Amino acid sequence: MIVPKLNRWEAGDQPNDVMFNTLMDVVEFVNDPPQGHFTTGTSTPAMASGGWTPIPFTTVVKDREFEYDPLNPIWSVAAPTAFFIRTKGWYELELATSWPSATFGTSRRQHAIRINGAATTDYRARYDLRVDGQPMLRNAYDIYFDAGSYFELMAWQATGSSINLFDGGSTGSRTSVRMKWYSL
Amino acid sequence: MSLPIASTWYDAPDPASILTYEDYGRQIFDMLDFLTKPPIVHVVSTGAQTYLNNTWTFLQFQRVIIDTDGFFDPAVPGQVLPTIPGWYKGWYGVGWNTAALAGTGMRFNTLTTQNPTVLYDTLHRRGTDASFPDIYKGIRFEVPLTGNQAVQIQVKQDTGNTMSQATASIEQQSELFLRWWKPL
Numbered sequence: 001m002i003v004p005k006l007n008r009w010e011a012g013d014q015p016n017d018v019m020f021n022t023l024m025d026v027v028e029f030v031n032d033p034p035q036g037h038f039t040t041g042t043s044t045p046a047m048a049s050g051g052w053t054p055i056p057f058t059t060v061v062k063d064r065e066f067e068y069d070p071l072n073p074i075w076s077v078a079a080p081t082a083f084f085i086r087t088k089g090w091y092e093l094e095l096a097t098s099w100p101s102a103t104f105g106t107s108r109r110q111h112a113i114r115i116n117g118a119a120t121t122d123y124r125a126r127y128d129l130r131v132d133g134q135p136m137l138r139n140a141y142d143i144y145f146d147a148g149s150y151f152e153l154m155a156w157q158a159t160g161s162s163i164n165l166f167d168g169g170s171t172g173s174r175t176s177v178r179m180k181w182y183s184l
Numbered sequence: 185m186s187l188p189i190a191s192t193w194y195d196a197p198d199p200a201s202i203l204t205y206e207d208y209g210r211q212i213f214d215m216l217d218f219l220t221k222p223p224i225v226h227v228v229s230t231g232a233q234t235y236l237n238n239t240w241t242f243l244q245f246q247r248v249i250i251d252t253d254g255f256f257d258p259a260v261p262g263q264v265l266p267t268i269p270g271w272y273k274g275w276y277g278v279g280w281n282t283a284a285l286a287g288t289g290m291r292f293n294t295l296t297t298q299n300p301t302v303l304y305d306t307l308h309r310r311g312t313d314a315s316f317p318d319i320y321k322g323i324r325f326e327v328p329l330t331g332n333q334a335v336q337i338q339v340k341q342d343t344g345n346t347m348s349q350a351t352a353s354i355e356q357q358s359e360l361f362l363r364w365w366k367p368l
Contacts (some may be wrong), residue, residue, distance in 0.1 A: 001342025023251025026216050090224065090363070092273070096320070103345050108316070108317055114353070142224075142361055144250075183363070184221050 001034050001068045001087045003184065033181040034087040036074040037061035040175040041079075044164040047155045052112065054081035054152040055097070057174060074179070081152045083177060085145040090183035096138045096176045097155055100167040105159025113138050114152045115145075122172065133165065136173070153177055185223060187254050187367065188214040188291055222364035223268055225255040229358040232266040233349040234291055236279075240294075241335040243312030255362070263298070263334035264362060271328050274362040276337050277321035284314060286291070289343035295318075295325050300368055311343060317350040321359075323364050328368055335362060 004025040013019070041059035059078055060066070065086045066073035072086050086092075097111040145151070153175075157163060168174045191211040192199040227245035229298035235241050244261040255266050266272060278293045289311050295304040304325060311318055327335070337360055341347050 006213055006220070008206045008213045011204055013209070015205060023212060023216075026220070029220055030216065032191040094324075140324035141322050142226075142273075142275065142363060170312045182222075183224065 001029065003087060003089070004029050010135045032064065033179040034068075034089075034091075035064045035178075036061060036083065037178045038083070038173055038176065039077050040062075040165060040167070042166050042167050044161045046164050048092070048158055049107075049159050049160050049161050052114070052154040052156050054114065055111075055155055056080040057175075057177070059124075061171060062080040076175060079150075081177065082150045083152070085147055087181055088147040088184075089181050090142055090143060090144050090180060092178075092180045093141045093143060094138070094176075094178040095140070095153055096136060096174075097103075097153070098168045098173060098175045099135045099137070099157070100163060100166045101135060105157070105161065105163060107160075108156075109135075109137060110156040112154045112157070114154050115143075116149055117152070135167070185218070185268065187270065188218050188366075189256055190215060202252050204336075211288070221252075223253040223255065223266065224361075224363040225251045225253070225266070226307045227251070227256050227264060227359065228354060229349060230344065230351055231349075231352060235339060235347045235349070237344055237346060238340065238342045240292075240338045240340045242296075243339060243360070245358075245360065251361075263336045264360060265331050265332075265334045266362060266364070267331050268364060269329060269331040270367050271326060271365045272335075272362045273324070273365040274335075274360065275322050275324045276358070276360045277319070277323065278337065278339055278358045279320075279356040280311075280318040280341065281345045281348045281350045282315060282317055282344070283345060285343045285345050289341055291320070292338075292340040293320060293323065294338045296336045296338050297326070297327060297329065298336065299332055311341070317352070317356050319356050328364065337358070 004022055006026060029044050038057045039059045042060045047053045047057050076081050099109045152159055165175050226249035228247040229243050230246045233244060233261040248256055255264050280291060292306050293311045294306040350360060
């Protein structure tokens with residue numbers, strides 16, 4: 001989406017349609033900013049043991065960028081692990097990974113954000129869990145993204161063999177990414 | 185920066201109805217400008233900090249990622265002081281270094297505001313592994329602040345030994361993020 005440019009009205013300005021339309025564009029943008037909500041749906045993608053694996057997503061709950069321009073969505077099936085930033089700014093992110101029970105192996109489960117695909121830029125999102133605790137990891141971040149960048153949600157486990165993420169049975173219980181623009 | 189005051193407009197012949205476009209511009213655009221560029225602060229703890237057994241300790245921050253409005257003072261490294269009143273959204277993370285017996289006992293992380301002192305929900309987690317840092321990241325909170333209330337993170341552990349903060353990389357370092365969200 002295009003971030004409307006705020007121009008202050010000054011003394012001597014004459015009101016015109018451009019000024020008021022720009023104002024309405026800003027209000028509309030703030031009220032309905034770039035945002036997305038994606039899940040793994042009913043899929044249960046396999047996560048390798050001992051390494052970070054990008055999670056492929058399947059289901060769009062909301063993609064405001066797609067609504068604005070279908071050619072430039074946040075997520076598409078062509079790149080199922082990637083979430084593309086079309087509008088620069090600060091974003092709230094809420095991340096969740098849903099893991100199977102301890103019967104699938106007892107090791108720590110983790111997830112993290114990787115930005116622009118470079119292994120060295122794993123984004124400070126490591127989160128640890130004993131598998132005999134709650135099987136769902138959730139956390140939240142605020143991150144500034146440039147337009148054109150992308151991020152992935154990565155998963156890690158070390159049970160010794162590949163295990164599948166868990167289909168929680170409903171949108172709220174599945175592996176998911178939620179994101180919302182809030183600041184320039 | 186200060187929080188713009190929402191104005192009430194009046195119909196003629198009330199003298200208060202007589203506004204220049206500069207007045208309108210100030211009242212409308214200052215508000216929208218603030219909403220789209222709210223105060224943000226993000227600080228990270230990079231120093232070696234120790235945590236005595238069964239003792240609450242305030243995290244200290246040394247690195248500033250962003251501080252749009254001077255909420256963090258390096259001379260007072262144990263707090264962030266948002267001087268603009270409002271509801272704030274934020275998240276924090278705490279990294280515990282590896283240590284003998286680190287796989288035992290509990291880790292406690294608590295958001296605290298001062299003036300008056302309020303302790304928010306404490307996150308209780310068991311230690312997981314003596315050979316791997318315990319990293320708790322992206323813990324989301326929303327908190328009302330009046331403009332003179334410092335925000336702090338307290339931590340405690342009860343392994344029986346002294347522990348230290350993880351400092352290896354920003355993936356592991358403790359941190360605190362706050363951004364102005366909405367008026368009180």
